[in-house]
Amino acid sequence: MDAKLDTLASSRKLEKSGMPRPQAEAAVEVVNDAMRNLVTKKHFNAELDRRFAKVDQRFTRLEAKIEIAFANLGRSQAWGFVSICGITIAAWALLFTALQF
Helix, strand or coil: CCCCCCHHHHHHHHHHHCCCCCHHHHHHHHHHHHHCCCCCHHHHHHHHHHHHHHHHHHHHHHHHHHHHHHHHHHHHHHHHHHHHHHHHHHHHHHHHHHHHH
């Protein structure tokens, strides 16, 4: 944690304002303990960067899978077109042959 508290200086300030020493020291310790759980902007941003990096990795993998799926779909459509053309040509050939007899 980057937040720091000068406990001695803080307790002396409280004493100068009229607070008894034991209470001043206890108050400063309570604040110091609470500060241990604070999150600084630096730590928060680092955690966000880490999490967004994971999200970016997932999107990259999904984009790759989508590109593969589209490529496979394109091949399937091409084979479908070739098949339909072949069937059409065969049907015309059969019809032409039948009409000659």
